[in-house]
Amino acid sequence: MKENSLLSDLAAYLFSNSSDNGRTPSERELAEHFTVSRGQIREALAILEAMRIVERRAKSGIYLTTTEASVEAMALFARAGVPLDPILIYETVELRKIHEIKAAELACNRATEENYRRLRDILAASEAKLAGGEGLAREDRDFHLEIVxxxxxxxxxxxxxxxxxxxxxxxxxxxxxxxxxxxxxxxxIRIYEALLARDGNLAQALMSAHLQGAESYWKGLIGGPATAAG
Amino acid sequence: MKENSLLSDLAAYLFSNSSDNGRTPSERELAEHFTVSRGQIREALAILEAMRIVERRAKSGIYLTTTEASVEAMALFARAGVPLDPILIYETVELRKIHEIKAAELACNRATEENYRRLRDILAASEAKLAGGEGLAREDRDFHLEIVxxxxxxxxxxxxxxxxxxxxxxxxxxxxxxxxxxxxxxxxIRIYEALLARDGNLAQALMSAHLQGAESYWKGLIGGPATAAG
DNA sequence: TTCCCAAATCTGGTCATACCAAAAATGCGA
DNA sequence: TCGCATTTTTGGTATGACCAGATTTGGGAA
Structure with a gap:
């Protein structure tokens, strides 16, 4: 990992060391605790503020935000190597289904030759990777995002x-x-064919079934919706 | 507006003043241009990097990111008072429909008494505001987000x-x-009643019709989907 | 003239220090 | 015990300096 660990460490520290009203230690204290300069702390705090995790009140202090932090914040932490709460993973998969099934339908109406070409390229690249025994992480992402x-x-x-x-x-x-x-x-491949045929219902159904695989995988790994629905 | 204008000004400046390879002016140049300290520039750049708008390469320079910036970036600019591209507004409304119609359906199955209570409170507050001739911006947001x-x-x-x-x-x-x-x-009110009856189909239909109003409003204001689909 | 490599320069990353003004905490006096 | 003035703390901002690697430059060799 090359990522910004101060950011996630800081966030974790803030959550553990804030008073009842959400007030966190001051910039100077944080700088001392992490043995970095105030500038570093301020840079990290600027990001956390943009992500709606904290609020900085001039000449008063730094306060944890009561509202839900942004999805971007989750992405940021995930990138920094912070293990995501399993519940959040499950929720994300549920949301992804909602998004991508709808995307498949819309794509049937709106996809251009350019999109189809790129999808074909991605499928070809996947084939090559499979032949070489490599994983398809990148190609999977590219395929799904191309549909979106x-x-x-x-x-x-x-x-x-x-x-x-x-x-x-x-x-x-x-x-x-x-x-x-x-x-x-x-x-x-089957999804691609449905898109090419501009068959919205089929594309939706195939995408739904496809994502069901991922959903089952994560459910099996973390315990399922009972926990998430709590 | 109390918001961070340096952030949006800086972003705009970076887009206008980057070379072919996406390299932007250096921190020191930016600081001079905006007559602020390097620290201020670095804080803003940290945010822009977290938003995937720029990439900072140590000892090399600052580069515009080729991939699409995050939604958070849009929100950030909007908050800073930067007028959003009308196409983005339209796209956002389309996406909001996808989200909230689905949310209405899910909420029918999962809403708790607590949710219903809050929805009632919000509706009561709306009533009061209407009686006082005030706008419902906050209550509208609260109502929709409570369903989510x-x-x-x-x-x-x-x-x-x-x-x-x-x-x-x-x-x-x-x-x-x-x-x-x-x-x-x-x-x-009608949506609330559908939620209370846990009638998923009705809730979806009502939400769809409700958001249609917003969609028409923005379409009328900016020119409609023909532009957006281009 | 063209090409390659070493030296000078530039760049982000980081730190220390200082000053301001307003908010927050403190303590004194009633 | 309460209210207000004083002191301390806090975020916001600016200046200056140093590091080490990336970039650019320029001169010498082919």
Whole structure:
């Protein structure tokens, strides 16, 4: 990992060391605790503030935000190597299903030749990787995001990108299993064909079934929706 | 506006003043240009990097990122008072429909008494505001987000929050029209009743119709999907 | 003239220090 | 015990300096 560990360490520290009203230690104290300069602390705090994790009140102090932090914050932590709460992983998969099934439908109406070409390229690259016995983490991400891109809704794309930023560390593990990679790849092919036929219902159904695989995988790994629904 | 204008100004400046390879002026040059200290520039750059807008390469320079910036970045700019590209607004509305219609359905299965109570409180507050001739911007946000919260999927909530952060400046304008506020409020009541009856299909349909209003409003204001689909 | 490599320069990363003004904590006096 | 003035703390900001690797530059060799 090359990532910013101060950021996640700081966030963790703030959560553990804040008073009842959410007030955290001062910048100077934090700097001393982490043996870094105040500038470093301020840079990290600026990010945490942008992520709505803390609020900095001039001449008063730093306070934990009561509202929910952004998804970006989750992505940021995931990138920094902080293990994500299993419940959050499950919730993310549920949300991903909602997004990508709808994306598949929209893509059927809006995909251009350019999108189809890129999808073909990605499938070809996947084939090559499979032949070489390599994992499909990158290709999987590219395939799914290309479909979202085909919706021609850039905000949609931005939102969905986050999932893959979050899963950067986990995806390679998922695709380490070559049988799973092969099956996933074949499902991708069928989805591509449905998109090409512009069959919205079929594309939705195939995407739903495809993501069901990932959902089952994570459920099996973490305990399922009973926990998440609590 | 109290917000960080340096951040958006800086972002705009970086986009206008980067070379072919995406390299931007150095921190020292930026500091001089904006007549602030290097520390201020570094703080802003830290945020822009977290948002995947730029990449800072040690001892080399600052480079614009080629991939799509995060939704959070949009929210950040919106908060800073940067007018959002109309196309992005339209795309956001489309995405919001996808999210919230699904949220209404899920909420029918998962809403607890606590959620219902809060929804009632919000509706009561809306009523009071309407009687006083005030706008419903805050109550509208609270109502919609409470439904998302009722899905018991915190990631879902995080994602949807962004829309309202983005719309912080626009929503009050939308609700300045008292007739629109009144109609919106009545639709909220009907949605609440569907949720209470746990009628998923009805809730979806009502939410869809409700958001159609917002969609039409923005379409009328900016030109519609023809532009967005381009 | 062209090409390659060493030296000078530039760049982000980091730290220490200082000053401001307002908020927060303190303590004195009523 | 309470209220207010004083002291301390706190975030916001600026300046200056040093490091080490990346980049650029320029001169010498082919």
């Amino acid at each position: 891109r085909a919706t021609k809704n850039s905000v949609f794309y931005r939102v969905c990108s986050v999932y893959y930023v979050m899963g950067e560390h986990r995806l390679p593990i998922y695709f380490a299993d070559s049988a799973r990679s092969r099956r996933s790849h074949e499902e991708h | 919260r009722a899905t018991k999927n915190s990631v879902f909530y995080r994602v949807c929050s962004v829309y309202y952060v983005m719309g912080e400046h626009r929503l009050p304008i939308y609700f300045a029209d008292s007739a629109r506020s009144r109609r919106s409020h009545e639709e909220h």
